[in-house]
Amino acid sequence: MSIEIANESGVEVPEPSIVSVARFALDKMSVSQLAELSIVLVELDVMSDLHERWMDLPGPTDVMAFPMDEYDSSRRPDSAGAGPALLGDIVLCPAFAKDQARKAGHSLLDELHLLTVHGVLHLLGYDHAEPEEEREMFGLQNQILADFRAAKAAAEREQAQRSADSAVLGAVGLEEQDGPGTH
Structure with missing residues (x-):
C-alpha cells in the first residue's frame, strides 16, 4: 500500500504517525494492498480556497477528501488487468x-x-449527510481509532518489555550480540 504525505502547512506534525493511522484504517477496511493514497497538510488560506472552490462554503475546514478512482472492494489484486486503486x-x-x-x-x-x-x-x-449515515460513519471511525490506540499501546508495551529484558540480560552479561542463536 502506497501512502504519500506532504506537509505544506508550516505546522510541525509527526507525519509517520499520520501515515500509520491511515494505513491502519485502510487495513481495517480490507482495502487492497495495491491501493494508493495521498495526504496533504495545508495552511488555512489554502484550505479556505479548496473549501470554497469544491464545497461552495466560505472559510477553512479541518479535512477534505477527494476520491479519484471508484474503489471496488470486490476487485482482487491478482485478477487480470488489476492495477493499483488510486483512492484519492x-x-x-x-x-x-x-x-x-x-x-x-x-x-x-x-x-x-x-x-x-x-x-x-x-x-x-x-458520508454523514443523513443521521443514519452519520451514525454508521462515526461509529466506524470511533472503532477504528479505538483499535488503533489499543494496537499502538500494545506495541509500546511490547517495546518496553523488550527494553527491560535487554537491560536485565545485559546486567547479568547475557545480552545478545548479533541476535538469537549467535554465541
Whole structure:
C-alpha cells in the first residue's frame, strides 16, 4: 500500500504517525494492498480556497477528501488487468485542527488521527449527510481509532518489555550480540 504525505502547512506534525493511522484504517477496511493514497497538510488560506472552490462554503475546514478512482472492494489484486486503486487525496489543515483539538480536550495529533480516519472513510464512500449515515460513519471511525490506540499501546508495551529484558540480560552479561542463536 502506497501512502504519500506532504506537509505544506508550516505546522510541525509527526507525519509517520499520520501515515500509520491511515494505513491502519485502510487495513481495517480490507482495502487492497495495491491501493494508493495521498495526504496533504495545508495552511488555512489554502484550505479556505479548496473549501470554497469544491464545497461552495466560505472559510477553512479541518479535512477534505477527494476520491479519484471508484474503489471496488470486490476487485482482487491478482485478477487480470488489476492495477493499483488510486483512492484519492486527503487534505488536512493542522492550524484549523489545533483549535478543534483544544476544544475537544485532546492533542493535535489525536485530532489529526481522527481527521485522517474520517478522510479515509470518505474516500471509501462513507458520508454523514443523513443521521443514519452519520451514525454508521462515526461509529466506524470511533472503532477504528479505538483499535488503533489499543494496537499502538500494545506495541509500546511490547517495546518496553523488550527494553527491560535487554537491560536485565545485559546486567547479568547475557545480552545478545548479533541476535538469537549467535554465541
